[in-house]
Amino acid sequence: MAAQDAVREALRDREVAVEQAHLDRVYRRLEEKIHEAEFLVDDAEKRGQVGTPGALAERDAQVFQAGVHLNRLNSEFEDFLFGRIDLLRGKDGKRGPDGAFTATEVAEDAIAPDGTAGIAETLHIGRLGVLDADYAPLVIDWRAPAAAPFYRSTPKDPGRVVRRRVIRSRGRRVLGVEDDLMRPEVEATLDGEDLAVVGDGALMAALGRARSHSMRDIVASIQAEQDMVIRAPAPGVTEVTGGPGTGKTAVALHRAAYLLYQDRRRYSGGILVVSPTPLLVSYTEGVLPSLGEEGQVAIRAVGSLVEGAEATTYDEPQVARVKGSSRMLPVLRRAARGALELGERVPTSLRVVAFGARLELDGEELAAIRHTALGGTAPLNLMRPRARRLLLDALWEKSGRGRHLVDPELIAEARAAFDEDVSGEDAFTGFLHRWWPVLTPRGVLATMAEERRLGRWARRVLAQREVRQLARSLRRLDAAGQGPLSVHDVALLDELRILLGTPPEPVRPREADPLDELTGLEEVTTYADRMSAGRRTRAERREQERAEYAHVIVDEAQDLTPMQWRMVARRGTSATWTVVGDPAQSSWADVDEATRARDEALGARVRRRFELTVNYRNPAEIAELASKVLRLAMPGTRPPSAVRSTGLVPRFEVAGDDLGASVRECAARLLDEVEGTIGVVVAMGRRAQAREWLTGLGERVVPLGSLEAKGLEYDATVVVSPAEIADESPAGLRVLYVALTRATQRLTVVAGVRDEPDGGGVPDLLRE
Numbered sequence: 001m002a003a004q005d006a007v008r009e010a011l012r013d014r015e016v017a018v019e020q021a022h023l024d025r026v027y028r029r030l031e032e033k034i035h036e037a038e039f040l041v042d043d044a045e046k047r048g049q050v051g052t053p054g055a056l057a058e059r060d061a062q063v064f065q066a067g068v069h070l071n072r073l074n075s076e077f078e079d080f081l082f083g084r085i086d087l088l089r090g091k092d093g094k095r096g097p098d099g100a101f102t103a104t105e106v107a108e109d110a111i112a113p114d115g116t117a118g119i120a121e122t123l124h125i126g127r128l129g130v131l132d133a134d135y136a137p138l139v140i141d142w143r144a145p146a147a148a149p150f151y152r153s154t155p156k157d158p159g160r161v162v163r164r165r166v167i168r169s170r171g172r173r174v175l176g177v178e179d180d181l182m183r184p185e186v187e188a189t190l191d192g193e194d195l196a197v198v199g200d201g202a203l204m205a206a207l208g209r210a211r212s213h214s215m216r217d218i219v220a221s222i223q224a225e226q227d228m229v230i231r232a233p234a235p236g237v238t239e240v241t242g243g244p245g246t247g248k249t250a251v252a253l254h255r256a257a258y259l260l261y262q263d264r265r266r267y268s269g270g271i272l273v274v275s276p277t278p279l280l281v282s283y284t285e286g287v288l289p290s291l292g293e294e295g296q297v298a299i300r301a302v303g304s305l306v307e308g309a310e311a312t313t314y315d316e317p318q319v320a321r322v323k324g325s326s327r328m329l330p331v332l333r334r335a336a337r338g339a340l341e342l343g344e345r346v347p348t349s350l351r352v353v354a355f356g357a358r359l360e361l362d363g364e365e366l367a368a369i370r371h372t373a374l375g376g377t378a379p380l381n382l383m384r385p386r387a388r389r390l391l392l393d394a395l396w397e398k399s400g401r402g403r404h405l406v407d408p409e410l411i412a413e414a415r416a417a418f419d420e421d422v423s424g425e426d427a428f429t430g431f432l433h434r435w436w437p438v439l440t441p442r443g444v445l446a447t448m449a450e451e452r453r454l455g456r457w458a459r460r461v462l463a464q465r466e467v468r469q470l471a472r473s474l475r476r477l478d479a480a481g482q483g484p485l486s487v488h489d490v491a492l493l494d495e496l497r498i499l500l501g502t503p504p505e506p507v508r509p510r511e512a513d514p515l516d517e518l519t520g521l522e523e524v525t526t527y528a529d530r531m532s533a534g535r536r537t538r539a540e541r542r543e544q545e546r547a548e549y550a551h552v553i554v555d556e557a558q559d560l561t562p563m564q565w566r567m568v569a570r571r572g573t574s575a576t577w578t579v580v581g582d583p584a585q586s587s588w589a590d591v592d593e594a595t596r597a598r599d600e601a602l603g604a605r606v607r608r609r610f611e612l613t614v615n616y617r618n619p620a621e622i623a624e625l626a627s628k629v630l631r632l633a634m635p636g637t638r639p640p641s642a643v644r645s646t647g648l649v650p651r652f653e654v655a656g657d658d659l660g661a662s663v664r665e666c667a668a669r670l671l672d673e674v675e676g677t678i679g680v681v682v683a684m685g686r687r688a689q690a691r692e693w694l695t696g697l698g699e700r701v702v703p704l705g706s707l708e709a710k711g712l713e714y715d716a717t718v719v720v721s722p723a724e725i726a727d728e729s730p731a732g733l734r735v736l737y738v739a740l741t742r743a744t745q746r747l748t749v750v751a752g753v754r755d756e757p758d759g760g761g762v763p764d765l766l767r768e
């Protein structure tokens with residue numbers, strides 16, 4: 001046995017040395033490229049901005065490329081090079097732009113009748129493509145077509161791949177290699193030697209690692225079914241479903257990086273990733289920079305999609321259900337119009353002096369004018385000029401000045417002078433300001449906090465009880481609508497923004513940029529801009545100003561309410577879409593209503609559907625427990641199959657009189673049992689309490705409300721009182737399913753009184 005181990009170790013060391021030699025070559029080449037880039041940047045600085053615009057633009061484009069390269073190369077990638085495939089000879093001898101052979105099928109005579117074959121091509125896969133001085137590929141970018149077999153090849157359908165190798169490195173040092181043999185039946189040789197096979201597969205090694213507070217990229221171990229989604233063609237809608245832990249979020253983010261690689265020009269229009277919570281945003285934010293992509297992808301929580309509105313609170317389930325429903329549409333429409341007539345300061349008559357004569361419009365006349373002005377579909381703030389015009393018409397009529405004139409030119413002149421005279425008067429402008437005020441979304445939302453008024457606006461749409469709850473929830477806001485917003489308020493604000501319209505702002509002149517014409521890339525400005533520290537803030541500002549994106553990715557799409565679908569749809573009216581989700585994890589009660597809203601948002605775009613079927617997060621023991629809840633929550637739904645098992649069955653604890661103490665004890669114990677993070681999931685109503693229970697346990701322990709746990713994962717989780725979580729909302733069982741599927745290693749369930757635990761502490765809901 002020992003001798004066998006020694007042989008294996010020697011083989012491993014030899015193969016690590018082989019990869020180290022390659023990595024050294026890659027770094028030597030990168031250094032050369034860095035020197036070239038530095039030289040270009042230096043040279044450009046010395047020469048300053050002299051030359052014709054055309055020459056400047058050309059030089060700028062070169063320096064830009066060099067600068068981008070430099071930045072990316074200098075940012076230390078932990079595993080710049082992570083993969084390798086050894087391939088049989090293909091059907092034809094054609095090479096693609098990355099220098100690799102393009103054939104996917106094996107040449108008929110590549111394998112000799114006795115089963116032996118020579119490796120015809122070896123490709124190394126990494127985060128960026130690198131060519132050697134003779135344009136031969138040293139590293140293939142993971143997104144390039146030539147890299148696809150690294151992800152797609154399986155023993156069942158190997159293509160040209162004989163051996164797939166994952167290379168683990170840190171900085172410039174290769175630490176290890178893990179091989180998968182795709183064609184075990186072929187006796188392959190490389191440079192006359194047998195092809196070595198090392199380790200027991202890279203995926204398991206990746207899955208077993210401890211979790212931190214941020215997600216890692218999966219670029220070295222993307223699986224074939226995931227790769228199909230990542231590289232799916234862009235047009236229309238790519239819809240992905242899959243159970244917990246199947247990699248939907250990971251795949252969505254890698255797809256963003258792939259789309260940028262594949263068509264940077266198009267997607268420089270921006271990619272928006274909509275995420276359910278700020279926690280999930282910060283958990284996933286690091287993935288794209290680790291793939292060398294940032295700046296063009298905005299990851300936003302659904303409660304932060306409207307500029308200047310950052311949701312900090314959650315509504316109670318029954319209020320959330322009202323606010324998210326499309327029944328809010330007529331209510332908001334009426335509220336927007338109704339808000340025009342609110343307040344003690346709305347004048348009931350208009351008195352002005354025109355050319356020395358006193359003119360007056362009384363309440364009735366004003367009401368009629370308002371009625372006419374409102375007879376259109378334009379946003380309210382944009383109807384203001386029309387209302388002003390109608391007021392002037394009425395005053396002109398009253399003044400009688402046009403009556404004894406016949407010549408149309410004279411009438412027009414007199415009218416223009418009249419309008420100028422009246423509208424210059426403080427009495428008129430002051431009146432207009434109060435009678436047709438510029439409304440803000442927040443201001444209108446705040447007016448809905450008054451129950452009687454809201455009741456009027458919501459007549460025949462909302463029940464009295466719903467009106468009461470909705471009005472009460474909006475009392476967090478002051479009269480101007482300032483105050484803490486809930487996640488669901490934000491979609492209402494966005495709807496009001498459209499109903500009210502933004503009064504036109506003066507147009508800001510845009511900076512002249514010769515490169516815009518040359519490359520069509522908006523982010524490329526002048527050399528000085530690009531290399532200056534101000535570049536990032538400019539990019540950020542531009543991104544904030546962006547109202548529309550070229551591609552929209554919706555994560556946890558099952559949770560979007562109808563009102564949220566409308567809000568997201570506005571940001572991608574001409575975008576292509578990727579929508580990922582799992583109906584079984586939906587925390588939204590009215591599934592049919594949400595489906596209709598989603599169909600409306602996605603419109604007639606072509607849809608491409610994919611399903612992910614393997615759970616990479618939960619060990620089989622945890623997945624099995626969770627599937628009991630799945631059966632209750634969504635009978636008939638097949639859970640994804642867990643890819644590994646740890647032998648650690650979930651633990652059940654019955655809380656004593658002091659629930660907090662029991663939970664704290666469980667969390668403390670887990671601190672010794674796992675290396676990484678511990679999530680403690682409680683019902684939303686217990687969030688504040690949970691924070692107190694866990695104070696002092698350190699950063700590795702995170703208290704979470706059940707809705708906040710969406711999309712996240714921890715080495716270990718404590719799920720506190722399943723019954724409380726399930727009873728908290730109409731979608732409670734699905735929310736519980738989410739809570740039970742967050743752990744990568746260990747799960748402890750703490751049962752409270754409501755859980756009716758059996759002798760083994762197993763809550764009623766989790767028994768067969």
Ligand SMILES: Nc1ncnc2c1ncn2[C@@H]1O[C@H](COP(=O)(O)OP(=O)(O)OP(=O)(O)O)[C@@H](O)[C@H]1O
Nearest residue numbers: 218221222223244245246247248249250616617711
């Ligand atoms: N091919 C892979 N190689 C290594 N790890 C993977 C792979 N696919 C997924 N994972 C890991 O599995 C975990 C779950 O992935 P992810 O969060 O993307 O799943 P999800 O489908 O979005 O889950 P949920 O629906 O529960 O939010 C993550 O830790 C991810 O890194």
